[in-house]
Amino acid sequence: MIIEPVDCVVKAPVSLQIGDSIRPGVYVIDINFPNGQAVKIQEIQFKNYYTAFLTVRVLKMEDPGHDSTVKWVTALRDLQLMPNPHSEAGSQDYFAVHKHQMLVEMNDVSTIRLILRQPSAAWLNFTIDEIKIYKCLKEESEIDVPNWLSNLTPVEESSDLQGLPDPENVSSSIQQMWALTEIMQSNRTTVSIGRFDVKGCYEINLLSYS
Amino acid sequence: VMDEGAGLSLAIAQVVRRLKATRLHSQLEREAKVSVPPRRAAAPHRAAPRRSSLTRSPCWERKLQNAVYRELHVLPPPGHPAASPEHAKEPLAYMREAQAGWERRILKSLNSMSTELGVPLARKRPAPEQKELSNKWNEMGTDEPGHLYLQGGRVHPVLCSSQVLISLRNPNHDRSEEVGAQSQWGLIQVPLNVQDVAQMREAFADLALNIGQLGIDDHTHVPAGMELSDFLFHQHFYTLTTQDSAAAQQYSRQGCPTGLRAELWALILNSTNEPEDILNYDQLKAGVIQYDLLVDNLIYKDVKLTASNDDYYFVFEDFLYQVLLCFSRDTTVLEHFSYNSATPPKSYIQGKAGEEDYVVVYPPNGVIPFHGFSMYVAPLCFLYNEPCKLYSVFKEMYIRYFFRLHSISSSPSGIVSLCLQFERLLQTHLPQLFYHLREIGAQPLRIAFKWMVRAFSGYLSTDQLLLLWDRILGYDSLEIVAVLAAAVFAFRAENLMEVTSLSSAEAVLADLSTLKVMPLLQIFLFATVI
Numbered sequence: 001m002i003i004e005p006v007d008c009v010v011k012a013p014v015s016l017q018i019g020d021s022i023r024p025g026v027y028v029i030d031i032n033f034p035n036g037q038a039v040k041i042q043e044i045q046f047k048n049y050y051t052a053f054l055t056v057r058v059l060k061m062e063d064p065g066h067d068s069t070v071k072w073v074t075a076l077r078d079l080q081l082m083p084n085p086h087s088e089a090g091s092q093d094y095f096a097v098h099k100h101q102m103l104v105e106m107n108d109v110s111t112i113r114l115i116l117r118q119p120s121a122a123w124l125n126f127t128i129d130e131i132k133i134y135k136c137l138k139e140e141s142e143i144d145v146p147n148w149l150s151n152l153t154p155v156e157e158s159s160d161l162q163g164l165p166d167p168e169n170v171s172s173s174i175q176q177m178w179a180l181t182e183i184m185q186s187n188r189t190t191v192s193i194g195r196f197d198v199k200g201c202y203e204i205n206l207l208s209y210s
Numbered sequence: 211v212m213d214e215g216a217g218l219s220l221a222i223a224q225v226v227r228r229l230k231a232t233r234l235h236s237q238l239e240r241e242a243k244v245s246v247p248p249r250r251a252a253a254p255h256r257a258a259p260r261r262s263s264l265t266r267s268p269c270w271e272r273k274l275q276n277a278v279y280r281e282l283h284v285l286p287p288p289g290h291p292a293a294s295p296e297h298a299k300e301p302l303a304y305m306r307e308a309q310a311g312w313e314r315r316i317l318k319s320l321n322s323m324s325t326e327l328g329v330p331l332a333r334k335r336p337a338p339e340q341k342e343l344s345n346k347w348n349e350m351g352t353d354e355p356g357h358l359y360l361q362g363g364r365v366h367p368v369l370c371s372s373q374v375l376i377s378l379r380n381p382n383h384d385r386s387e388e389v390g391a392q393s394q395w396g397l398i399q400v401p402l403n404v405q406d407v408a409q410m411r412e413a414f415a416d417l418a419l420n421i422g423q424l425g426i427d428d429h430t431h432v433p434a435g436m437e438l439s440d441f442l443f444h445q446h447f448y449t450l451t452t453q454d455s456a457a458a459q460q461y462s463r464q465g466c467p468t469g470l471r472a473e474l475w476a477l478i479l480n481s482t483n484e485p486e487d488i489l490n491y492d493q494l495k496a497g498v499i500q501y502d503l504l505v506d507n508l509i510y511k512d513v514k515l516t517a518s519n520d521d522y523y524f525v526f527e528d529f530l531y532q533v534l535l536c537f538s539r540d541t542t543v544l545e546h547f548s549y550n551s552a553t554p555p556k557s558y559i560q561g562k563a564g565e566e567d568y569v570v571v572y573p574p575n576g577v578i579p580f581h582g583f584s585m586y587v588a589p590l591c592f593l594y595n596e597p598c599k600l601y602s603v604f605k606e607m608y609i610r611y612f613f614r615l616h617s618i619s620s621s622p623s624g625i626v627s628l629c630l631q632f633e634r635l636l637q638t639h640l641p642q643l644f645y646h647l648r649e650i651g652a653q654p655l656r657i658a659f660k661w662m663v664r665a666f667s668g669y670l671s672t673d674q675l676l677l678l679w680d681r682i683l684g685y686d687s688l689e690i691v692a693v694l695a696a697a698v699f700a701f702r703a704e705n706l707m708e709v710t711s712l713s714s715a716e717a718v719l720a721d722l723s724t725l726k727v728m729p730l731l732q733i734f735l736f737a738t739v740i
Binding site for chain 1: 314490
């Protein structure tokens, strides 16, 4: 099951700096949802590029009944993306911030503001890329048993089923067959048989550069 | 920062998927079928509880535990779902590019070697040649590969040079000002995380002065009333009877007793020697006999230049050929490229260039042997006298550790980190020595690089080398190699302070065969005030 990320507009990073310092240590990235819609957020995914700390603030509708009350709240404070801001670990890793990690309920969010901080002067630039926002799904869908199978519950015995096998037996044996095929499918492995030739041939002249 | 439960279940799924492809899985299944009456065996939901009672039998449970333990060690934890396979190999883009550039150079040199010599990269041997090779399988080293193989003279070994690592740069790293003054001292200019002395002391706590080490304290008495070597012998012997891979690994941090080392290493690496392994080895051998590869000549050349000239290892020449030639045909080695920053070279079957169905990896295991490669196998020849057993232990050592010594990556056990670790340790412990050597143009890394690339194989005496490798296995990391390199400099510091050129510094450090590894490591890590 593939869940598509929500459409959103990621604005260009804005730097915060005082005076004429050479490089900013803070960037702010705003994310809007099209048509001013408010979203219930499940997860924010991104790829880091030399950001050491991430703070997330969200613009939430406080009381959905009255449309006027919107308020900025901090959903995540200084999540450390790089264990040591001066060295590489975490610098280009993928991250996902799940709603459980947030300080507030991520309902009715209309804007997300990502505040990126990098205290180390070792890096020329920092940002985060490949930002993807995922919505909460309505419900956990159940996919265990196909519908037709769960409908095979024994019906009350009726007279015109004379001579046919017991439906309970049929249903249980079908269930068994189904379970067996499931097992066979999940057992499919990728074991190689160790051959390196193609159709009995491994004569090679040059290596390809691509 | 993935949801922890999700991360765990991903890891479990990964291990289960991999175990299903193993022999152990089919063995367990076969065993289950025997112990479950046939009618019930048809119903999988009934077989399941049976299977758990099966794993409760100590032997199978242990085997399963060891197999899971192996998977957890070999595989990196499953990456973020959004990350590409490329990212799983190496997260830093500039490292990947450097590795790719390095590979291109190797490909070019192999291609031009093939063109210059007029020899294809791979060809099928004619039947008489196959027969001849098969007859002299056990004495491949005795006669110079006459008409069978090329004259070694024209084959240039592929060198693994420190130059590539020295020129590594992070394009996003500011070098304009004195940001990391310390890093400007050494040759490695990438800002990787390496552990400082305090962190090292914690990580290698079991090497502390108060813990008995084989290689120093062999004859000191332990509370049990016997000598340490005897005590550890008993302890290890017990581990072997219980076949507990994790315990064996833990104990090997104190060193393995000589008589049990072979079995202990095999247990740590979960390299079981079963009939199937022998079949497998025979299949690889058939691959060698059937096809002649240009890389075989690199292997010959390498063995002749290194192991055959070594006082300890020359006797193993034939073993080395057998193991290395079989290794080059082993397609199961390809699996390790999912977590190695290197990518196996590709080619097309002759006359089928560009056709997707005819893409092959060259050599079949994807690893082009470089100069000194045979030294990874040579010390193991002291432990295993069956080629098949030797082979499986070497392969496991390679896909766990040795590949990191010649691919450019940010892994803490990777060669880049080891070089940086070595420089940092030396800078912290002996700043004056580092400064002096740097001033006379003898950058310490220029001398230590060759030791680390071979994990000291061929430099130390064998007993000492094996004590070092005990710790590599015990700590599941190559970092100890960098510590030893720095410790060697510290040990010879007085002499080094007097030298005035690179060549005289090299002369001071030319012979390491008299060094005792364990005292050097212990003193360097725990008995030096910084």
